[in-house]
Amino acid sequence: MPRSTSSTAPPGRPRPARRVLATLGAGLALALALGAPAYAHDELTASNPTDGDSLGHPPAQVVLTFEEAPVDLGLQVVVTGPDGPVSAGAPRIEGTTVVQDVQPSAPAGRYTVEWRVTSDDGHPVSGRFGFSAQAAGTGATPGATAAPTSAATPAPAEAPRREPLIPSWAWIIGGVIVIVAAVRLNRRSAAANKQQED
The missing domain is CATH 2.60.40.1220 (Immunoglobulin-like)
Incomplete structure (x- = not known):
């Protein structure tokens, strides 16, 4: 019987999109945690x-x-x-x-x-x-x-x-780092799924 070529991720393994969202969520939570004491x-x-x-x-x-x-x-x-x-x-x-x-x-x-x-x-x-x-x-x-x-x-x-504890440029740099990390993680996850399919 021919092997299925479906791109569906194996059960129990998070999809790439979910990983990206999880990474972005973690980055946002970290940014908020760092910014919380800015006005204390x-x-x-x-x-x-x-x-x-x-x-x-x-x-x-x-x-x-x-x-x-x-x-x-x-x-x-x-x-x-x-x-x-x-x-x-x-x-x-x-x-x-x-x-x-x-x-x-x-x-x-x-x-x-x-x-x-x-x-x-x-x-x-x-x-x-x-x-x-x-x-x-x-x-x-x-x-x-x-x-x-x-x-x-x-x-x-x-x-x-x-005056803000974290300047605006630090928020921008932090956002860029989070986005770059999410893109890399997405690529690695996609590559890993492709290898499993092959």
């Missing part, structure tokens, strides 16, 4: 003054509180008043807080605070918020108790801008 960076949970505060005088300090302790890499806090920057000295990390002193002679008016810290995973996070002062500074030395403010709130005016 540090976040600002509170500030003093808070966004939108109206104070009697400019505060002696601006205090930012984060979910986790930031690292001293690229740390920047710029307090800007109606006449320009009023930051006094460099910001400093105290546990999960970042403290920026303010010039004691800061004028009355609107203020903005622009900050940038580095999470403990090595990625920068930044944001911005504002407050106002009804009168000029009292001349108190930076580091003294700040003027009374309303209770700190966890929501900054502008949501922190997070």
Whole structure:
């Protein structure tokens, strides 16, 4: 009896198309697993003054509180008043807080605070918020108790801008690698099936 020349794969042996889909699925799962922690960076949970505060005088300090302790890499806090920057000295990390002193002679008016810290995973996070002062500074030395403010709130005016952990070019390269691997596996499977048929 002549041997059948059907191209049907032997029972229990996955078809080439199924192998390709399985490979692509595994590659996608790996990419998603790697991308999952991309936005697990540090976040600002509170500030003093808070966004939108109206104070009697400019505060002696601006205090930012984060979910986790930031690292001293690229740390920047710029307090800007109606006449320009009023930051006094460099910001400093105290546990999960970042403290920026303010010039004691800061004028009355609107203020903005622009900050940038580095999470403990090595990625920068930044944001911005504002407050106002009804009168000029009292001349108190930076580091003294700040003027009374309303209770700190966890929501900054502008949501922190997070930078992706995996850049777009890495996703492209990963996709190409997965596709090339799938094509090679498909060819090998097809060749193996052809040999069995012969």
